Amino acid sequence: MTAADTPHPARDRLLGTAFRLFYAHGPRGVGIDTVIAESGVAKATLYKHFPRKDDLVLAYLDKVDQAWFGQLRAAARAAGDDPREQLVGMFDALVSACRREGFHGCAFINAAAETNAGSEIHARTVEHKAVVRAWVVDLAQRAGARDPQMLARQITLLVDGGLAAGVLDADPAAAEAAKQAAGALVDEACR
Amino acid sequence: MTAADTPHPARDRLLGTAFRLFYAHGPRGVGIDTVIAESGVAKATLYKHFPRKDDLVLAYLDKVDQAWFGQLRAAARAAGDDPREQLVGMFDALVSACRREGFHGCAFINAAAETNAGSEIHARTVEHKAVVRAWVVDLAQRAGARDPQMLARQITLLVDGGLAAGVLDADPAAAEAAKQAAGALVDEACR
DNA sequence: AGGCTAGCAGACAGGTCTGTCTGTCACAAT
DNA sequence: ATTGTGACAGACAGACCTGTCTGCTAGCCT
Numbered sequence: 001m002t003a004a005d006t007p008h009p010a011r012d013r014l015l016g017t018a019f020r021l022f023y024a025h026g027p028r029g030v031g032i033d034t035v036i037a038e039s040g041v042a043k044a045t046l047y048k049h050f051p052r053k054d055d056l057v058l059a060y061l062d063k064v065d066q067a068w069f070g071q072l073r074a075a076a077r078a079a080g081d082d083p084r085e086q087l088v089g090m091f092d093a094l095v096s097a098c099r100r101e102g103f104h105g106c107a108f109i110n111a112a113a114e115t116n117a118g119s120e121i122h123a124r125t126v127e128h129k130a131v132v133r134a135w136v137v138d139l140a141q142r143a144g145a146r147d148p149q150m151l152a153r154q155i156t157l158l159v160d161g162g163l164a165a166g167v168l169d170a171d172p173a174a175a176e177a178a179k180q181a182a183g184a185l186v187d188e189a190c191r
Numbered sequence: 192m193t194a195a196d197t198p199h200p201a202r203d204r205l206l207g208t209a210f211r212l213f214y215a216h217g218p219r220g221v222g223i224d225t226v227i228a229e230s231g232v233a234k235a236t237l238y239k240h241f242p243r244k245d246d247l248v249l250a251y252l253d254k255v256d257q258a259w260f261g262q263l264r265a266a267a268r269a270a271g272d273d274p275r276e277q278l279v280g281m282f283d284a285l286v287s288a289c290r291r292e293g294f295h296g297c298a299f300i301n302a303a304a305e306t307n308a309g310s311e312i313h314a315r316t317v318e319h320k321a322v323v324r325a326w327v328v329d330l331a332q333r334a335g336a337r338d339p340q341m342l343a344r345q346i347t348l349l350v351d352g353g354l355a356a357g358v359l360d361a362d363p364a365a366a367e368a369a370k371q372a373a374g375a376l377v378d379e380a381c382r
Numbered sequence: 383a384g385g386c387t388a389g390c391a392g393a394c395a396g397g398t399c400t401g402t403c404t405g406t407c408a409c410a411a412t
Numbered sequence: 413a414t415t416g417t418g419a420c421a422g423a424c425a426g427a428c429c430t431g432t433c434t435g436c437t438a439g440c441c442t
Contacts, residue, residue, distance in 0.1 A: 110304035161352030
C-alpha cells in the first residue's frame with residue numbers, strides 16, 4: 001500500500017487543512033504559506049490543484065456546504081417522518097453545532113462578509129442559501145403551511161440568526177430558543 | 192470661521208471615511224493608506240488620534256452602535272406606546288435598512304467574523320449585542336411575556352438573521368418575514 | 383531501462399500592509 | 413513676537429501575501 005488509496009492525497013490534505021484554518025480565521029486571515037506549512041505540501045503542488053487562492057476557498061465552501069447541509073438533513077430525518085417535526089428537528093443540528101468545540105458561526109456568511117459583492121465567493125454563498133431554502137420550502141409545503149415561502153423564510157432566518165450569534169458566543173441557549181420559535185411558527189402556519 | 196467648528200475636524204473626517212469604507216469592505220479589507228487618501232488627512236494625524244488601526248475600527252464600531260441602536264429605538268417608538276407593538280415595530284428599522292443603498296448586513300457581525308475570538312473587536316461586538324438584547328428583554332417584560340428572556344432571544348435572533356441575510360442579498364422580503372414572525376411570537380408569548 | 387507523474391523544497395519577484403519618522407505650514411494665544 | 417498645536421506631505425522599514433519558477437526525489441507503467 002503505497003499511495004494509491006486516494007487519487008490525490010496531497011489535495012485532500014490541503015483541503016482538510018484549509019477547512020480547519022479558513023473556518024477558524026476566515027479565508028482572508030490565513031495565508032497560503034500557513035496552509036502549505038500546516039499541511040506539509042509544497043507550494044507548487046497547491047497551485048497545481050488550486051491555481052488561485054480563491055479556488056481553494058471555493059473548494060472549502062463546497063466542503064462546508066456538503067457537511068452543513070448534510071447535518072441539517074440528518075437532524076430533520078432524525079425527528080421522524082412528519083414534515084412538521086422535521087422543520088423543528090433540523091434545529092438540533094444548530095444546537096449540536098453550537099456545542100462543538102471551535103464553533104464559529106456560518107462559514108458562508110463569514111466568507112461573504114469579507115468579499116465584495118459580485119465575487120465568486122459571494123455568489124457561491126447566495127447559491128448555498130438558496131439551495132437550503134428550497135429544501136425548507138419543500139418541507140413547508142409538505143407540512144401543509146398556508147404560505148410555505150413565508151414559513152421557509154422565517155425558518156431560515158432563525159437558522160441564520162443562530163449561526164450569526166455563534167460567531168460571537170456559541171450559546172446553545174440561542175439555538176434552543178430558535179428551535180422553540182420554529183415550533184411556534186410552524187404551528188401557527190399550519191393551523 | 193476658520194476651524195473651530197469642532198474640536199478635531201480631521202478626526203471627524205477620518206471617522207466618516209472609515210465608517211463608509213469599513214462598512215463596505217470590512218475593516219480588514221481597507222488599508223490605512225486608503226483611509227487617509229479618501230479623507231485627505233495625513234498619516235501622522237491618523238496615528239495621533241488612533242494609535243493602532245484597531246482603535247479606528249473600535250471607534251467605527253461605536254459609531255455604528257449609536258446609529259443602529261438609535262434606528263432600532265426610533266422604529267420601536269414610532270410603533271406606539273404598547274410594548275407589544277414596539278417589539279414588532281422595531282423590525283421597520285430592519286426593513287428600511289434593507290432598502291438602503293449599500294446595505295451590507297451587520298457591521299458588528301462582519302467585523303467579528305474576521306477577528307479571532309478574544310480580540311477587543313470581538314468583545315465590543317458581544318457587548319453591543321448584549322446591550323440590544325437587554326433593551327429587548329425590558330420591552331418583553333413590559334409586554335407581559337411569560338418568559339421575557341426567551342422572547343427577547345427569539346426577537347434578537349430574527350433581527351440578527353435578517354441582518355446576516357443582508358450580507359448576501361438585501362431582500363426586504365426577508366425583513367418583512369422577520370417582522371411577521373416577530374408578531375406571531377409576541378402573540379404567542381403574551382397569550 | 384526509460385519516461386511520466388505526483389510531490390517536496392525553497393528561492394524569488396512584485397505588491398500591499400502597518401506603523402514610524404522627518405520636515406513644513408498655518409493659526410492662535412500669550 | 414514667540415511659542416505651541418493641529419495638521420499636511422511623504423519617505424521609509426519591516427513584515428506578509430500571492431503566485432512563479434527551478435531543482436530534486438520516488439514510485440509506476442510500459
